Each structure stands twice: as C-alpha cells, then as structure tokens.
Amino acid sequence: MALDIGKNGIVQRQEGGAVTIVRPHRNGGPAVEIEVPEKLADEYRLATGDIVQGATEPTFFGLTQTDLDDDDVELEPGWDTQWDEPSALSREGPVTPVPKRRDPTERLVAISRINDLDLSEAEDRPFARSKRSNSERVPPDQPFTLATGPDDYTGRMLDFAAPLGAGMFGIVYGAHGAGLSRTLQATLKGIVASMPDVVPLVLLLRPRAEEATEWRRRVPEAEIVAASSEFDGGAAEDTVRICSLVLETAQRQTELGRDVALIVDSLTALWAALLEFEEADAQHEADTSTARVQIREWAARAGCFHGSGPLGGGLGGTLTILGSVWHQGIDIEAEEERDTHPHLRLLEHLLPEASWLVALSEQLMQRRLFPAIDIKRCLSNGEDRLLPKDLTEEILTVRGSLPRKDPVAAHLRTMEAFDRSKDTRSFLEKLKTINQRADEKEAEEGEAPRYKTWPEML
DSSP states (O other): OOOOHHHHOEEEEOTTSOEEEEEOOTTSOOOEEEEEOHHHHHHTTOOTTOOEEEEEEEEETTEEHHHHHOTTOOOOOOEETTTTEEOSOOSSSOOOOOOOTTSOOEEEEEEEEETTEEHHHHTTSOOOOSOOOGGGOBOOOOEEOOOOSTTOHHHHHHHHHSOEETTOEEEEEEOTTSOHHHHHHHHHHHHHHHOTTOEEEEEEESOOHHHHHHHHHHOTTSEEEEESOTTTOOOHHHHHHHHHHHHHHHHHHHHTTOOEEEEEETHHHHHHHHHHHHTOOSHHHHTTSTHHHHHHHHHHHOEEOOSBOTTSSBOOOEEEEEEEEEOOOOOHHHHHTTOSOGGGGHHHHHGGGOSEEEEBOHHHHHTTOSSOBOGGGOEETTGGGTSOTTTHHHHHHHHHTSOTTOHHHHHHHHHHHHHTOSSHHHHHHHHHHHHHHHHHHHHHTTOOOOOOSHHHHO
8 A cells, every 4th residue: 555645745634724735855854735725625524644645736825826827916025034035926027936834835626535545435434533542442462473584583583572463552772773773674574574454654753864765775665754854954843743644644544444553763753852842851841741741642542443442333453653762771860860861761751651662782782793682671561462372381481591681691592593493483492402501501500590481580
C-alpha cells in the first residue's frame, strides 16, 4: 500500500473550521499548505489524518491563477513579514508573489482517492475517532518474526531477547553510538517481511539529510516523513504539528482495519520539541510541563483493536509504535539539585507505558560488539502469547541461564550459538551446550554458576 504522504499530504481540520492539507517536505524543510474548499471537505467527510489524492491549482495569497489573469482584479502592494521585505504583488509588471511560510500555495479542486481507496469505497469508510478507549484494546497476540534470515543477527537476537507483537508500544534506549537507529531499521525490516500488508510509517525529527537518505536506502518500503530538519531552523510549533498529523494518520489507518507500524526516530527529539514549544528548558520546568502528559499520550495510542467495542463490532487493525530514546547514567548530585538534563528524564516518564524494551549496552558499544543488545535487560510483556508454543519453556530457560550481570559474556555466547545454527531449535540447543560448558568451567575455577534457571533470573 502506498499512501505517498510526501506527495499527497495529510488533511488537517483546524480550529475555526478551516480545512487544509499539509504536505511535509521530503527532507524536513517548510511544509506546503494546500487549501481545501469547504464544499469538498464536507462532501467527502475529510477528517484530520486522511490522505487525499487529487488535482490542485496554484494560489498566490489566496488568489488562483485565474484570478491573477483577470484584468479586473486589483492587487494591493504588501509587505512579506517572513522575509521582512516588500512582496512581489503590485499593480504593474509580472506577478511573481512570494508566499509566507504558512500561506496556502495550492488549492484542492478535485479528489480521486482517499486513504488509497476509490471514492466508491471511501464513502463507506468509518467516521474518524478522536480517541480509542481501553475497552477496545485486546492483548497483542500476533507476533512479528523480526529475523529476515540466518545472517540477520539483530533480528534473531531481538526475537530471542524480546519478542515483538502487533499493537505494542516499544522503546529502544541507550547511549549515542550504540546503534539506536540501526536497531529500529532492522526491526522495521523484520516487521515488513513478517507482515507484508502492514503500513510502515517512519517519523524522523530534525534529521540530517544523510540520516533521511539512510532510512530510505535501508527501508525503501516505508513512508518517510521528516519533521523539520537540522538546518531548517523550523519552529517547534511546526515540528510538533507535523508529528501530531503523522500520529493522527497512523490512527486513522487502524480505523480502516489496517495494521500500522509507526517508527519514531527519535522520541527524545519529540520530547525536546514538546518542551521547546512549551519553553520548559530546565528540569524543574519539565517536571511540571504538559509535555509529560503529551508524550505519554503518544504511547497510549498504540494498541491492538481487533476486539469488540462498547457498541459491538470489530474496530480495526493494530498500531505498533516504536521509538528510540537517548539515555545514560544520571548523576545523583545533579538529580538531588534538580539540575539533570530534561532529556534524561524521558525514559522514566515512558517506562510505565512501554510493553517492549530493548536496552543497548554502552559496555558492548565500547568493545565494538554489535548488535549491542543487552539481552538480560530487555523486556517483552506477555511474551508467552508471542513465543512458539512448543519452544516457550525452553527459550525462557536458556535465556535465563545467561549471566545477568555480564552483558559481554551473554553477547559472546549468544553470537557463538547464532554462528553455529540456522534456526531457532538448533540455536537453543547450541546455546544450552555453551551455557553448560561455561558453568562447568566456572565451577572448576571455584565460582558458583549464576542464574541457571528462569525462576532464578526473576
């Protein structure tokens, strides 16, 4: 399915009743604003988050090309407040106006498809919902197989350490350079391979041009939306606006019965934009900001909506939201003085909402051991519903026998088992043998084996 957000844009119903289509810039520059006539918006029941494909015509400060060609139209000279210079509109000479940043530069004149549906199909689409209630959600029971092959070590390690299900809210956290983006890319590739009908959306916040290109190269199946860019200088208001519209689009697709995977790179940048918009730069301001509520509302949007709602009937697909969080150790003295960087507090705000956690180890990163996934610190809620039924107990036991406080040893053992196996069953047998061999060696050296069973790990 190709929504082609960059080409078509996202519908937004603004306060006051005006309807526009916001078309994000490919690499995060200023978005294009498209005016939607009220008649078209009402006729086709356009709602915030809809993706509309149709014909447009250029406008200049609210005037169409037809208006500009009319000799009876008088054009008043004006002042362009964006660039602080006279506008190109005048009564004499050629008309080449420079629109302001938020002025509509196009007007929608006809609609051909809505949410990749023919108009006849779009007539029967459900009305938009402002919020999905918890009674509509059911526990995720549809697993993703993230490994795309025997050589996909990141996918295989994630399947082993933290099985992922459709409808989860997940976090990949760790230090800079530990592979946050690469882990998200590998996860999304596995999701697309496991569920070809999924709608993959990637939201990049203030990315460098090469970062956006890297995402497009590694995951060409995904819709890449960049909210501002590192060199754009866009206001926090514009960044938050694009992010909110992408989230509304993701929810709107679930209302149509589709499974959506929304990847946010990164949640830390989203948190920063929310704080910047609220002008809450210090820790004591961030602790009392509404951004704390807003970032948790993002997590609350995820869910599996295959169940029946309060009024009966199935209510659609699933929304899986995964994002990266920059995290490092917090200085105790700075924390006591409430002088910690607000970005470091994000993880604690999101932990209660996360059902899937992947920890990247700084110790593994420093030793150049990738993927730097700390297996013993990963978490997947309800993984008994996602693991293979005939291998669940064995997976939990073998994983529990890895050393809990030595991520390097756990990583080396796991990678050795991957190298010597091609499927899950042979991997478990190899890793079990490796663990037993390591425990025997430790016993010979006078050290007691640690965490041999799954209950001991808990």
